[in-house]
Amino acid sequence: MKKLINDPADVVAEALQGFEAAHPDLQVDHHNKIIYRGDAPRSGKVGLISGGGSGHEPMHGGFVGLGMLDAACAGEIFTSPVPDQMLAATKLVDGGAGVLHVVKNYTGDVMNFEMAAELAAAETGARVVSVVTNDDVAVQDSTWTAGRRGVGVTVLLEKIAGAAAEQNRSLDEVADVARTVNANGRSMGVALTSCTVPAAGKPTFELGEREMELGVGIHGEPGRQRLPMGTAREIAALLVEPILADLPFSRGDNVIAFVNGMGGTPLIELYVMYNEVRQILNGRGVQIARSLVGPYMTSLEMAGASVTLLKVDDDMVSLWDAPVRTPGLRWGI
Amino acid sequence: MKKLINDPADVVAEALQGFEAAHPDLQVDHHNKIIYRGDAPRSGKVGLISGGGSGHEPMHGGFVGLGMLDAACAGEIFTSPVPDQMLAATKLVDGGAGVLHVVKNYTGDVMNFEMAAELAAAETGARVVSVVTNDDVAVQDSTWTAGRRGVGVTVLLEKIAGAAAEQNRSLDEVADVARTVNANGRSMGVALTSCTVPAAGKPTFELGEREMELGVGIHGEPGRQRLPMGTAREIAALLVEPILADLPFSRGDNVIAFVNGMGGTPLIELYVMYNEVRQILNGRGVQIARSLVGPYMTSLEMAGASVTLLKVDDDMVSLWDAPVRTPGLRWGI
Amino acid sequence: MEDDVTTAALLAWVRRFADLVAANRDYLTQLDSAIGDADHGTNMDRGMRAAVAAVEEAAPATAGALFTKVGMTLVSTVGGASGPLFGTFFLRMGTSFGGAEAVSPKDFAAALHAGLDGVVQRGKAEAGDKTMYDALAPAVTALEQALDEALPLPAALAKAHAAAVAGRDATIPLLARKGRASYLGQRSVGHQDPGATTVALLLEAAAGTAT
Amino acid sequence: MEDDVTTAALLAWVRRFADLVAANRDYLTQLDSAIGDADHGTNMDRGMRAAVAAVEEAAPATAGALFTKVGMTLVSTVGGASGPLFGTFFLRMGTSFGGAEAVSPKDFAAALHAGLDGVVQRGKAEAGDKTMYDALAPAVTALEQALDEALPLPAALAKAHAAAVAGRDATIPLLARKGRASYLGQRSVGHQDPGATTVALLLEAAAGTAT
Numbered sequence A, B: 001m002k003k004l005i006n007d008p009a010d011v012v013a014e015a016l017q018g019f020e021a022a023h024p025d026l027q028v029d030h031h032n033k034i035i036y037r038g039d040a041p042r043s044g045k046v047g048l049i050s051g052g053g054s055g056h057e058p059m060h061g062g063f064v065g066l067g068m069l070d071a072a073c074a075g076e077i078f079t080s081p082v083p084d085q086m087l088a089a090t091k092l093v094d095g096g097a098g099v100l101h102v103v104k105n106y107t108g109d110v111m112n113f114e115m116a117a118e119l120a121a122a123e124t125g126a127r128v129v130s131v132v133t134n135d136d137v138a139v140q141d142s143t144w145t146a147g148r149r150g151v152g153v154t155v156l157l158e159k160i161a162g163a164a165a166e167q168n169r170s171l172d173e174v175a176d177v178a179r180t181v182n183a184n185g186r187s188m189g190v191a192l193t194s195c196t197v198p199a200a201g202k203p204t205f206e207l208g209e210r211e212m213e214l215g216v217g218i219h220g221e222p223g224r225q226r227l228p229m230g231t232a233r234e235i236a237a238l239l240v241e242p243i244l245a246d247l248p249f250s251r252g253d254n255v256i257a258f259v260n261g262m263g264g265t266p267l268i269e270l271y272v273m274y275n276e277v278r279q280i281l282n283g284r285g286v287q288i289a290r291s292l293v294g295p296y297m298t299s300l301e302m303a304g305a306s307v308t309l310l311k312v313d314d315d316m317v318s319l320w321d322a323p324v325r326t327p328g329l330r331w332g333i
Numbered sequence C, D: 001m002e003d004d005v006t007t008a009a010l011l012a013w014v015r016r017f018a019d020l021v022a023a024n025r026d027y028l029t030q031l032d033s034a035i036g037d038a039d040h041g042t043n044m045d046r047g048m049r050a051a052v053a054a055v056e057e058a059a060p061a062t063a064g065a066l067f068t069k070v071g072m073t074l075v076s077t078v079g080g081a082s083g084p085l086f087g088t089f090f091l092r093m094g095t096s097f098g099g100a101e102a103v104s105p106k107d108f109a110a111a112l113h114a115g116l117d118g119v120v121q122r123g124k125a126e127a128g129d130k131t132m133y134d135a136l137a138p139a140v141t142a143l144e145q146a147l148d149e150a151l152p153l154p155a156a157l158a159k160a161h162a163a164a165v166a167g168r169d170a171t172i173p174l175l176a177r178k179g180r181a182s183y184l185g186q187r188s189v190g191h192q193d194p195g196a197t198t199v200a201l202l203l204e205a206a207a208g209t210a211t
């Protein structure tokens, strides 16, 4: 394992120190490993918090700021944060209008956020609503699994619900927007290489020089199937077709098309992938209202990409276009 | 070699198609492989163009837009563009106030831009001034070499000179700002892994599981020396000390500190590196006026990072803070 | 009563469990790499180190206070799925002991059962889902039976440990239906569950302590 | 005059050079990996394919038109250092031939020399800098000498080729002072220069054609 780190046990704490120094307009609670807005809590505004294991940067801490999250809890690498963090974050951002917890659907994340909500209910008057994202079509959604994983849609949801909260919509309204985004978004990813968890010291899985892992999880969880490596064109079809079939997306639908880099794949390849995705959508008469191309929800140094399609209406598009000022996403301000 | 591409010969052309679709506010001349501002040429405004081999995304095409470049020429991967492209770009952006060519100091880039300037002088009335960046302290600057390579400072220069041009400063003034930036900036990089040029199909160099390449070039050119892998703290010192000694930077200086990712290194590690860099600078009494942390000048999937320090005055800081609207850097608008 | 379980013995159990987790840290993470995300050993080791430090500092006088402290510390330091699960397990044991000064073998078995119930409430796992439950549930049953057959605690815990080991091994052929491994479907078959492996270490520590 | 060089023969030379570059593409890129950026073979192959296509389409009647077309195409398609350098080389050959119908061996040698001068003007390389110059300069000298000694062109080109090969091999021990390889300092020693290798192919093509 070769990484630009010191002791694997200190990676998250030291990255937070670097983050704090690089982004003076944001605050960091180092004890609780929370990144939060300097102006939190904003009275009358719904507080938006999320969190999860580290190693997915810029998600979630890089999405804290005006128009997106009010706070993000950083767990150990690929490990959900603990309830104490989420409770502290909830208190930090509660401006009286309630707090929305954005939770990716993983057993650990769900259980820790659940405990945090229980504690918040007991310790504070804060009204907390949780929205769980589960957009990964690589996992079959059945009582036989922990349900679909929350992946790319989480990024789009944090932007769109964040904009709704910035408009001072009520907690129920913001939660509604968030649920609508999750309900209308689908994703799937592929890995060309594994990632290496610093504390583990070796790759989570092994892939041959001509293999790829289709439907991989963002924590390096093995995916749907291992296939021989393909061209960008073939891989785009393997990712987009199951997404289109699942919602389903149909001719005339407007979508936000998101091609996400897993961390180790260069931007030039993501543009090649986006070019393939866009051509498939054009062929189906699916209109791309907006797009996002880049490494926004990564898995350490894993090489690969994921595609997320979100069916949008005008309200969602204007919320997407609304100003956002975070280290990871910024426009209009 | 595993990459999200189709035919290696088509990577640049297809990435430009994807880029065009993802960034509707920018224009792409596919024949000449030029990305340019939709509103070019702007009469009375100095045109800023740059270009170089592809594989460094977001540089240069991702820096085209308000407040930065007017056009960027994309060469083949790691190969300087040809004079025809630079000539066409010069014509596209010439608004009567002249055109500044931002050239990284590599024999190929310099000669091709030279030929383009000769052609522009012959074919058009356009006044062209070239500024060559050469900030890489890993290379000793002597008559025994092609001179220092242009690396990280190029990104900062394109932002700062772009802001000066946006203020309608004259060609000489903008060129002056550009030269001042280059004169006051120094950089050095390290690679933990090689990159693989698609057309070559195999890694440009081999590094052992416990080795790193100090002073590597952004095209995977071997660097100063091969050293045993170190911690982030040790590596930060190996990069920052030669930079500080070279300009030299001294107590009380204000700098823009830029920690750049080479492509394959995850953002969380770049923040760990920035945390080390900032502590070294604090120890020396060098003030960090602004910072930039992320993969802005990459070398395909190479793992590693580079550090750039730019000594700034108030004018440079306000030009840095000025609004910029490009796919790669955006704020204030 | 002479065969009561002392708080010191219970503390020794917790310590021994922490040592076993530390010794098996990389092995547990390795198991989690195959069907999870390569962090189970790191998670449990971080948590149990913190738990031991916490109880050493607080020096709880009663079994109830001891396990409540261990549970709270795990919840606050582990994260992931195992944080709430193992945390709840110990918290419920603590509640079950309450403020009692003396802990009889039956009290111990009852507390273990309460812990199991807590795990089920939190994680909704059922037998055969390929989780820590599949090692913990048989261990609790075996302990209760052995005590009903009036075996002394050490012998009973030896049986409980054997049951946990059997339950752990039995997870190998199972298809995961809970947690991260469930994403794998058929590909989860043939791998031993990390959490069940940790539970076997917990019972190994108990059997090894009660002698 | 019977030993004049026909435009057809010169075209055959260009074609043969393109074939040799294509055949050695990966080898040239491999050489460039060691002391450069792994693109020289790709660059020259892309350029010479385009050049051959261009002259086949334009079917230039004169040597001057032929080499001007080749040079312009290389400048417009190769990029990097070798684009301007090899491009200028052929452009200057074209200028040297001018509109002449007939090309004598001496005209050919003069054109080659003009090409060399163009490379020097563009790249400022000197003998021993470890560049294409170190193969091209000796080849030009050898050709001129052989013709002065009144050898027939094929024999003279064989000597020029031998000189280019010797010059190419002589770059191995050199420390690079120009181009990308110069960044390596001492570490450039022991590697053969890619551009000089391409020049040896150029002369190999010439010697092989003029028979």
Ligand SMILES: Nc1ncnc2c1ncn2[C@@H]1O[C@H](COP(=O)(O)OP(=O)(O)O)[C@@H](O)[C@H]1O
Binding pocket: A078, A079, A080, A107, A108, A109, C032, C036, C037, C039, C040, C041, C043, C044, C079, C080, C081, C082, C083, C085, C119, C122, C123, C124, C125, C130, C131, C132, C133, C178, C179, C180, C193, C194, C195, C196
């Ligand atoms: N719903 C559940 N009920 C009981 N145990 C579970 C459940 N989900 C997961 N587990 C246990 O948790 C273990 C994984 O723990 P760990 O790797 O630390 O958490 P994570 O999966 O969040 O990375 C699994 O091996 C399994 O035994």
Ligand SMILES: Nc1ncnc2c1ncn2[C@@H]1O[C@H](COP(=O)(O)OP(=O)(O)O)[C@@H](O)[C@H]1O
Binding pocket: B078, B079, B080, B107, B108, B109, D032, D036, D037, D039, D040, D041, D043, D044, D079, D080, D081, D082, D083, D085, D119, D122, D123, D124, D125, D130, D131, D132, D133, D178, D179, D180, D193, D194, D195, D196
């Ligand atoms: N200043 C120069 N003068 C003459 N030849 C040069 C000079 N610089 C580089 N070269 C030649 O160019 C070759 C490299 O070409 P190429 O790899 O295509 O370009 P780049 O170095 O831009 O990638 C070197 O092997 C060398 O022979």
Ligand SMILES: [Mg+2]
Binding pocket: A053, A078, A079, A080, A108, C037, C039, C080, C081
């Ligand atoms: Mg985990």
Ligand SMILES: [Mg+2]
Binding pocket: B053, B078, B079, B080, B108, D037, D039, D080, D081
């Ligand atoms: Mg090159």
Ligand SMILES: [Mg+2]
Binding pocket: C032, C036, C037, C038, C039, C040, C080, C180
């Ligand atoms: Mg795990």
Ligand SMILES: [Mg+2]
Binding pocket: D032, D036, D037, D038, D039, D040, D080, D180
């Ligand atoms: Mg090269």
